[in-house]
Amino acid sequence: MxxxxxxxxxxxxxxxxxxxxxxxxxxxxxxxxxxxxxxxxxxxxxxxxxxxxxxxxxxxxxxxxxxxxxxxxxxxxxxxxxxxxxxxxxxxxxxxxxxxxxxxxxxxxxxxxxxxxxxxxxxxxxxKNNDAILSGIIEMDETYIGGKEKNKHQHKKTQGTQGRSTKTKTPVVGMRSRGGMLVAAKMDKVNSANIQTMIDKHADANATLCTDEATIYKGIEGYKQLMVNHSAGQYVNGIVHTNGIESVWALLKRGYHGVFHHFSDKHIGRYVDEFVFRLNDGNVxxxxxxxxxxxxxxxxxxxxxxxxxxxx
Structure with missing residues (x-):
């Protein structure tokens, strides 16, 4: 190059x-x-x-x-x-x-x-680049992209989705090696099986995973795992935290709310690819x-x- x-x-x-x-x-x-x-x-x-x-x-x-x-x-x-x-x-x-x-x-x-x-x-x-293999300490987390129900017209609101409901939002899951590369993608259904598949595809066999205490991460097999207990108000415990991947979500949501205002569900994967690119190959x-x-x-x-x- x-x-x-x-x-x-x-x-x-x-x-x-x-x-x-x-x-x-x-x-x-x-x-x-x-x-x-x-x-x-x-x-x-x-x-x-x-x-x-x-x-x-x-x-x-x-x-x-x-x-x-x-x-x-x-x-x-x-x-x-x-x-x-x-x-x-x-x-x-x-x-x-x-x-x-x-x-x-x-x-x-x-x-x-x-x-x-x-x-x-x-x-x-x-x-688009989904072939990266991450190593070392890898932070993993999920986020949900979409507008708030309270901001929608009455005829567009979905019943039973008040508050912080994720029912009408699109899930995005990401993995970021500490101080290194990022992988993120739209995931149609966030469950332990799909999480395991993503990890197996992108994590080095000797990698250590850092996650929160969500149930979807508790059944991960084949990797050393560290967890931070967000529900108990714990966000950093020595080297155990997910602050790196959460900073990615913060940037993605600032782009969503401040620039694009809306990601269509069928196109959101490409928007995520764009943000991943800027943080990897497009790094400033x-x-x-x-x-x-x-x-x-x-x-x-x-x-x-x-x-x-x-x-x-």
């Missing part, structure tokens, strides 16, 4: 990529290493791919005759939004600590809100362009059409 020395401003970003051609060359270098790759037959041999005679950035594969560009079979597939605006949109996503709304993104890019909403979800799809300790690079590396093979998005 190319290393850049400084975090850059918006002005510096636009100076680095002053033209559509410069943005195209950037994407081609990151995704293809400057060797055009056919999305149909994965042919990367330069001799088997030739440039379109009249359209810069358009290629044709000599093996299968597929015509393609750097957008093909990526999250930018068939998008008419200029590549420079895609780069700027990615910049805004990685530098906005609590996220950026589709209305603000539309204003910054000079596109419609519908287009910016679609772009935002496609960028979030490129942020890394150069801005390195963080953008990390999103680009998730572009290939992650095509998401508008029809797929609204019907899923």
């Amino acid at each position: 190319t290393q850049y020395t400084n975090t850059i401003s918006t002005f510096e970003l636009l100076e680095r990529f002053p033209t559509e051609e410069s943005a195209r060359l950037y994407f081609e270098q990151k995704l293809w290493n400057n060797k055009p790759k056919c999305p149909s037959c994965a042919n990367q041999t330069p001799a088997q791919v030739y440039h379109h005679p009249s359209r810069t950035g358009l290629y044709r594969c000599k093996c299968c005759q597929t015509q393609f560009s750097i957008r093909s079979n990526t999250v930018m597939h068939a998008s008419k939004i200029p590549l420079r605006k895609w780069l700027y949109g990615m910049y805004l996503v990685v530098t906005a600590r609590k996220g950026i709304s589709s209305y603000q993104l539309a204003k910054e890019l000079g596109i419609t809100q519908k287009s910016s909403w679609f772009m935002g979800h496609r960028i979030r799809k490129a942020c 300790k890394r150069s801005t362009l390195d963080r953008i690079d990390s999103i680009v590396f998730g572009f290939s093979g992650n095509r998401l059409s508008y029809k797929m998005l609204v019907l899923m």
Whole structure:
């Protein structure tokens, strides 16, 4: 991965990529290493791919005759939004600590809100990374995302869900290694079996789990486990606490309430992926362009059409 020395401003970003051609060359270098790759037959041999005679950035594969560009079979597939605006949109996503709304993104890019909403979800799809293996001390906790019943119109309220009920909210479960990586995902049903599956997938065999005293964590098998008793007013007991993962939930909820105001249940997984990305690969300790690079590396093979998005 190319290393850049400084975090850059918006002005510096636009100076680095002053033209559509410069943005195209950037994407081609990151995704293809400057060797055009056919999305149909994965042919990367330069001799088997030739440039379109009249359209810069358009290629044709000599093996299968597929015509393609750097957008093909990526999250930018068939998008008419200029590549420079895609780069700027990615910049805004990685530098906005609590996220950026589709209305603000539309204003910054000079596109419609519908287009910016679609772009935002496609960028979030490129942020998806569920393969991390955590080690050391791992904090684990769950949270519930959704609006408060008292704030809803009377006809939208669900009976029997007053107070802090979670019946109409979406559960999200997370694991964070102490001082390290984070994994989080929407979980349709929070129970011991699903918790065990998530741990087995993401925890090193020698890891130590830190949780609260909730029943769903009491049946965990195969790992050393430490518990903090929140119901008794205990939040820290030496090295035993879940403050790290709870700080993630605090940030997620500030984004929910202060920026987005609402996460649709069918899309919440991608919003969670975005926040996880910013705390891992998009960490503010890394150069801005390195963080953008990390999103680009998730572009290939992650095509998401508008029809797929609204019907899923």
